[in-house]
Amino acid sequence: PRLANQIAAGEVVERPASVIKELIENSLDAGATQLEVRIDQGGHKRILIRDNGSGIAKNELTLALSRHATSKVDHLDDIERIATLGFRGEALASISSVSRLTLTSKPADQTEAWLAYAEGRDMGVQIKPAAHPNGSSVEVADLFFNTPARRKFLRAEKTEFHHIEELIKRLAMARFDVGFTLIHNGKTIRNLPICKTDAQTSRRIGSICGTEFARKALYISGQSGDIQLSGWLLPPSSCAQQSPAQYTFINGRMIRDKVVTHAIRQAYAEFISDTGLSAYALYLTLPFDQVDVNVHPAKHEVRFIQSRLVHDFVVQAVQDALRQQLP
Ligand code: ADP
Ligand code: MG
Numbered sequence: 001p002r003l004a005n006q007i008a009a010g011e012v013v014e015r016p017a018s019v020i021k022e023l024i025e026n027s028l029d030a031g032a033t034q035l036e037v038r039i040d041q042g043g044h045k046r047i048l049i050r051d052n053g054s055g056i057a058k059n060e061l062t063l064a065l066s067r068h069a070t071s072k073v074d075h076l077d078d079i080e081r082i083a084t085l086g087f088r089g090e091a092l093a094s095i096s097s098v099s100r101l102t103l104t105s106k107p108a109d110q111t112e113a114w115l116a117y118a119e120g121r122d123m124g125v126q127i128k129p130a131a132h133p134n135g136s137s138v139e140v141a142d143l144f145f146n147t148p149a150r151r152k153f154l155r156a157e158k159t160e161f162h163h164i165e166e167l168i169k170r171l172a173m174a175r176f177d178v179g180f181t182l183i184h185n186g187k188t189i190r191n192l193p194i195c196k197t198d199a200q201t202s203r204r205i206g207s208i209c210g211t212e213f214a215r216k217a218l219y220i221s222g223q224s225g226d227i228q229l230s231g232w233l234l235p236p237s238s239c240a241q242q243s244p245a246q247y248t249f250i251n252g253r254m255i256r257d258k259v260v261t262h263a264i265r266q267a268y269a270e271f272i273s274d275t276g277l278s279a280y281a282l283y284l285t286l287p288f289d290q291v292d293v294n295v296h297p298a299k300h301e302v303r304f305i306q307s308r309l310v311h312d313f314v315v316q317a318v319q320d321a322l323r324q325q326l327p
Contacts, residue, residue, distance in 0.1 A: 016043025017163035022091035027051035042160035052135040055107035061116035097121040105136040170254040209245035222317035234279035236271035244279035267318035
């Protein structure tokens with residue numbers, strides 16, 4: 001089974017940022033409101049995610065590291081209308097098959113913390129007592145140490161770090177109710193506290209999308225049937241930045257979907273010639289049975305059941321919002 005894990009790892013574990021994405025999704029699924037992401041050497045050397053989520057009981061630690069062990073799907077049906085972020089039960093098993101992984105956890109109702117350690121694909125899981133506050137930490141050291149071919153594909157520290165920073169920015173734009181800290185080589189790169197007030201929300205938007213965006217973006221909120229679009233859009237007259245903030249979220253997931261992106265650009269095209277300069281953070285919500293998130297294991301892609309309908313709704317909603325801005 002460990003070999004199967006390594007094969008699965010090829011699909012989910014592409015680079016340090018994809019490991020971090022899976023680990024953070026687990027933390028969010030566990031109800032964490034505070035996340036610390038500590039990485040060394042662009043994640044090549046070490047990734048450590050610490051959360052204040054529900055934790056994992058001692059007798060479930062080994063299971064959490066085995067393939068297809070998920071606490072999130074009770075019936076196969078659930079896959080159809082999945083609401084949690086992770087659901088395949090293979091991220092931890094896959095990651096541990098290509099690294100040295102330590103999972104330390106303490107649920108609030110357990111007096112001591114315990115850790116589970118797994119290394120590569122041939123070793124079992126070791127369980128030991130540990131010290132840890134309520135919540136979990138996952139440490140991934142020496143990613144791809146036993147798969148030299150994959151290791152070779154790791155880019156320079158700077159490139160991997162860039163991917164990680166982009167990921168954290170997207171997650172932070174998806175979850176204003178969660179605080180994030182990003183530490184690279186011992187240095188705090190980002191500290192994004194939980195946003196409870198409009199001022200805190202605006203500060204986070206400013207630190208991720210730029211202060212210009214935070215000041216000038218229009219708030220949009222539209223609905224048609226059970227599809228909803230909300231978020232912020234930069235008015236066409238202010239679109240001038242070289243690498244503008246462009247974020248789209250579907251049912252809370254950070255997804256860069258072709259249908260939605262095309263619709264936004266089409267709406268802007270009425271006002272500006274270079275739609276690449278448009279800037280937005282938009283949140284699309286639709287019933288879970290209207291969107292298939294199960295297209296790719298890493299879940300970067302979705303398929304809409306009625307993509308034409310979604311497309312036209314987004315064009316309309318964005319155009320309406322931009323038009324209001326005209327003199
Ligand atoms: P999945 O998320 O698809 O269920 P994973 O391999 O990512 O599969 O995780 C396996 C299981 O380990 C999860 O279902 C969950 O029960 C548990 N788990 C993993 N990470 C955490 C965490 N940070 N906090 C609490 N439980 C966790
Ligand atoms: Mg998961």
